[in-house]
Amino acid sequence: MARRTGSADLPLHNGRVPAWLGQRMSTLGAIITQTIVHHYGREEFLQRLAHPFWFQSFGAVMGMDWHSSGITTSVIGALKRGLAPLQDELGIYVCGGRGSHSRRTPDELTALGERTGFDGAALTRASRLVAKVDSAAVQDGFELYLHGFFVTGDGKWTVVQQGMNGDKRQARRYHWHSETLKSFVDEPHSAIDGPAQGEIINLTDRRAERSRFAQLDLLGALGPDGIAREYAALSKQPEAQPELPHLIMPAHHDVRASDVFTRRLHGTLAAAAECGPRDFPELLLTPGVGARTVQSLAMVAEVVHGAPYRFKDPARFSLAHGGKDRHPYPVPIKVYDETIRVLKSAVQQASLGRDEEMQALKRLDNQARLLERTATGPSFDAFVAQERDRSPALGGRSVFGWETDVAEKSAGRVGRPHSGRRP
Incomplete structure (x- = not known):
């Protein structure tokens, strides 16, 4: 039976994803999806989407703000375009x-059903019930404004939807997965993400089954006035909620050392240094960028192959391609495009039956996990400082502009001509 698997605090962020990043997110998201499906199947991809920790890391590795509610919108939009x-x-x-x-x-599901043959009417009903449960049966102070429905050709599905509490500047994300669903009103969620709000009304909790039936009986036997009198007489305290894993997405926008498991970062860096020359010589062809790309590929490979417990620090995955708001550093466009090129080549070769490049990525992930037990490296702050220093050479870009322009403005040299062509 489906159950809650955890929660997370998601600060609301304003702003839009710039076109230069949105296009790359669509491409990278589609390639990562293809890679997961190649190794593990499409049902596994649905299960990943239903896991809130993985979902947040997935968005972070694509260059989106690592902790904001905007990851939900941008990931769903990127996948819709890219797939x-x-x-x-x-x-x-x-x-x-x-x-x-x-x-x-509902209209999209109906049209898909007519075109592909799965039961569009049943999926439409599921979509509406999911929205109703999270807006009416779970009254937690969040108003739904986003609903993403992922479905496979054989009718299995995952829903990711999000509600907003504008007064508190917070969001809550809800995950559903059909594979484990046995009831829409008895613990149907695979997870609910969002800030703790004290006591909430959740009629989908298994312990609320008697309440659901009792409400129907009361309505028929007592009417509204009788229900009001009965309510005034109630004094029992609700049963304590079981402790669940809780992913705290802090209010600070910058990525800090406390947000990252440094030993895992050191494992990634060590694997990139040791495995890169051996496993990727034929893949990394851009001079001066290859070694840095292997670091990003190692983090992407972990998103593809990692178990759920690996994603308790989604901030770490923002170190693959930075963030659009310069946290932890500007998006390194050259590295991002090289990552896409390498992954696209691996997917294309695998589709032709040549799996060597795909297996090289998996070996990179395996080696990173082995090395994280013993590897040492720079402090988190030193690593971020180095990336910021290298940012102009790597095509660093953010919502504030190209990093070369930002550096020139800071130095008071606006208007000087640039040398070289930007990606």
Whole structure:
């Protein structure tokens, strides 16, 4: 039976994903999806999406703000765009989205059902029930505004939806997965993400089964006035909630050493240094960028192959491609594009039956896990400082502009011509 697996605090952030990053997120998200499906199957991809810790890390490795509620919107949007040309090949379809897109989910599912043959009416009913449960049966102070529905060709699905509490500037994300669902009203969630709000009304809790039936009986026997009198007489305290894993997404926007498991970062850096020359000589062709790309590939490989416990520090995955707001550092465009090129080559070769490049990525992940037990390296702050220093040479870019421009403005040299072509 489905159950809650944890929660997370998600600060609300304003702003939009710039086109230069959104396009790359769509490409990288689609390639990572293809890689997971190649190794583990499409049902495994649905299970990953249903895990809140993995979902947050997935968005961080794509260059989105590592802890904000915007990851939910941007990841769903990126996958919807990136998987659209591949949906029939992979058998994975993405419906819904934010605002008006969420309200079109039933129509999208109906059209998909007519085209692919799965039961569109049943999936439409599931979509509506999921939204109703999280907006009515779970009254936690968050108003739903986003609904993403991921479905496979054989009718299995995952829903990721999000609610907003504007007064507290917080969001809560809800995850559903059909594989373990036996009831829409008896502990149906695979997870609920969001800040602790004290006591909430959650009629989907297994312990609320008697309450659900009792409410129907009271309504028929007593009417509204009788219910009010009965309510005034109630004095029992609710049963204590069981302790669940809780991912705390802090209010600070910058990435700090306390947000990252440094030993795992050292393992990644050591694996990139030791395995890169041996496993990737034919893949890394851009002079001066290859070694740095292997570090990013190691983090992407962990997103593909890692078990759920590996994702308790989603901030670490922002070290792969930085963040659009310069946290922990600007997005290194040259590295990002090289990562996409290497992964795309591996997927294309695997589709032709040549799996060497895919297996090299998996070996990189395995080696990083082995080395993290003993590897040492720079402090987190020293690593971030080094990346910021290298940012202009790596095509660093953020919502504030190219890092070369930011550096020139800081030095008071605006207007001087640039040398070289930007990516």
